[in-house]
Amino acid sequence: MEEDTGAIPRKEDFSSWYNEILWRAEIMDVRYPVKGLYVWYPHGFGIRKRAYAILREIMDRDHAETMFPLLIPKTEFMKEAEHIKGFEDEVYWVTHGGRTELDVPLALRPTSETAIYPMYSLWIRSHTDLPLKLYQIVNTFRYETKHTRPLIRLREITSFKEAHTVHATREEAEAQVEAAIRLYREFYDRIRVPVIVSRRPAWDRFPGADYTVALDTIMPDGKTLQIGTVHMLGDHFSRTYEITYEDVNGEQQYAYQTCYGISERSIAAVISVHGDDKGLVLPPEVAPIEIVIVPIIVGKRRDEVISAARALELELRDAGYTVKVDDRDMRPGAKYYHWEMRGVPLRIEIGPRDIDANTVVAVSRTGRKTTLDRRGVVEGIHSILAEFGEEISEVARRAMADRITTTSSLEETAEALKTGVAVVHWCGSRECAEKIEAVVDAGIIGSEIHSGLITVSDGPCIACGSKGTSALVARTY
């Protein structure tokens, strides 16, 4: 795979930048011969692997991992009317096995409620079986008719982490919604993606849910990307699938449920939020290679430099870092280009002068150069990487804050939406939402905003002037 070392589009031109970065940094190959299906390159999959290890660690604290089948018989799938209506145009159907037509067509799960809840109905008998908190990481499918885009709008979502919980009471289920939001915030904190948490309007909730809370980040083009959702299901599904338990008094009760999901959009967010005009910028927490060592070879001292690089590699590996020595026969500059494109957080240069001075030069992906004493180099690198992580978190947080404007008229809102999102006052009615949408060409995406970046207040609805509260207006992916 020969490297194209030409310039890439600037990040301002986000859509071109994103497409170019995906193959140049070896994240996804878009040449698979089916629309909306893509191939993970090993480097991209390495990012996914580390990010999902963090997600698993968080979930495993008080959820158990499990796995349900991909194929859902049409008969089960069709039981839940509201849910189905939300998905029926998007479901792939398996109709044949070999040359035989199946008696009952099988749906490829678009999400797993209708696969999991019939089993929950068998598993849950008593209040002592509750709460039940399971999750799985699986592929799911949507027959997207809109424009598809790698990691963002897919026909095969390869990395859907979906959790499904069951509780004895509505209050416990509502508390679980809050707990899930905390878990997801922690996940995004750790992969350094800033988020806004808000409640979706009623018409935009998950099919079959009482309400939906979503996590969004703002992309460089100002559009929001939904990167996590938490649904309060109430007793809607438990009544359809007969998920009941015997309470302490020996009476049968319907259970209350929640579900929540995160997909590889989390990876799209990491890439988009942190990348720059040179390529990817990866948080150390998700970088498949955290440190690249580039031996600076001048003339006769080649072997000495290579062996110094190898010694450093071993020392850093022992300290728990993933390290690569790039001793390919090419100019250092071309190597810098190569690893910057792929987002490696730290580059270490080591040459004859460094050996003589007993130092190494560390250059962070954002260009900070530090000369480190060779002795105690591990501690030095540890603090550089920690600072680098904080730095990119802070830059991302500020970039997002800059894209949020509080507005008090439709005109201001339309203006703000050119570069980001607007926080308006809205009365909560669908009618006013539609009025706002008609003028600003964007939608109300959330109310009841929880986020340190946004100050929430009451005020007159920008459409009708009656009492309103803060709501988010955005163009969305």
Place this chain on the structure above:
Amino acid sequence: MEEDTGAIPRKEDFSSWYNEILWRAEIMDVRYPVKGLYVWYPHGFGIRKRAYAILREIMDRDHAETMFPLLIPKTEFMKEAEHIKGFEDEVYWVTHGGRTELDVPLALRPTSETAIYPMYSLWIRSHTDLPLKLYQIVNTFRYETKHTRPLIRLREITSFKEAHTVHATREEAEAQVEAAIRLYREFYDRIRVPVIVSRRPAWDRFPGADYTVALDTIMPDGKTLQIGTVHMLGDHFSRTYEITYEDVNGEQQYAYQTCYGISERSIAAVISVHGDDKGLVLPPEVAPIEIVIVPIIVGKRRDEVISAARALELELRDAGYTVKVDDRDMRPGAKYYHWEMRGVPLRIEIGPRDIDANTVVAVSRTGRKTTLDRRGVVEGIHSILAEFGEEISEVARRAMADRITTTSSLEETAEALKTGVAVVHWCGSRECAEKIEAVVDAGIIGSEIHSGLITVSDGPCIACGSKGTSALVARTY
């Protein structure tokens, strides 16, 4: 989920034992409403998770993990005639997206050659791109018409680890076949499942391969279970999918390929090889819970005992073990039953007398009881678990050796096959294989046997009397 504490079938009655164990030990739920699809219980998935972590660790040494789409367009799928012939009756077809009929039907991968190799054709340009060694862990599908069985014969294989390598020369590809066999042997050593490695007869090779080497274990009923295969593909697929590279002289050459796979049959093998009349017996390496602590509560010293158990739990957790304290309000005997069924390698009992004597009692899943000094308990447990692992490896190895009989006539072979497999001399011809199969109601499954358990020699074919070498005759799953 209330526990059935009744007796389970004896392991001699293997098929009943296996079915009963799957739900009693919470491995798989067979009540999913589609034949051949099953649900992983969290405990079962916990075993899978640990076993596959070992597999990933082994693969990651010199393979990169990746992920290709599930759906393969019929046009690509149909390119490789021999390969297709092997799968066409077993492929599930997606024909509709929403209410729209697809222009090109999509196959659910039965295996991924036809998804991966068109991309390899794009990725490989030069000899410097080789060798390429990728793997993925994915779900694959077979429309099985035979009797299905959890973990063994499935319509959705949820845990297919498939590796696909590309090399410049036939010799390098052949060397990779040997390397893959070593990796798989290491995996099975570490999960303590004994294997026989042999070459499949030509008519039983993978569709499209030059030859296939397989790893089999012998199940308690004497049948073999194929738990790993390694295929030498030669240049068969590279010619179909145009996988070529420019060699050092600037000439285009076809590449040589191998592929190899392991599925959740590996978990079926762990369960079947080690289990006993009380339930699962798990190697410490794959047990989701390695140690259960049962506080023995008598009268007034309840709090003291519970807090001693908790202190021990923390100490063992710090030492890296997964530990559970079972302080449920029930008889110790019922707890022992519960955890023995689920295969927990070590139980620690701690009661007032132990506290007074500053000891704990450790009981291995195979019944070895040791009184340990409370001080230095971590080291004590470490060596008990190591011994326990060796013990179950050795028991499994001996059980397998006992099921292998060297025979020199068709009658002896038929007799040996009642309880296990037979090693015969065979000339290598299909005609003689069919004669043998007709009499003994079992098949020639392998020749060129590599395994310390079997002594390989030359001798007269038991069917025709001409020159033959050792071959394996078995009833297979």
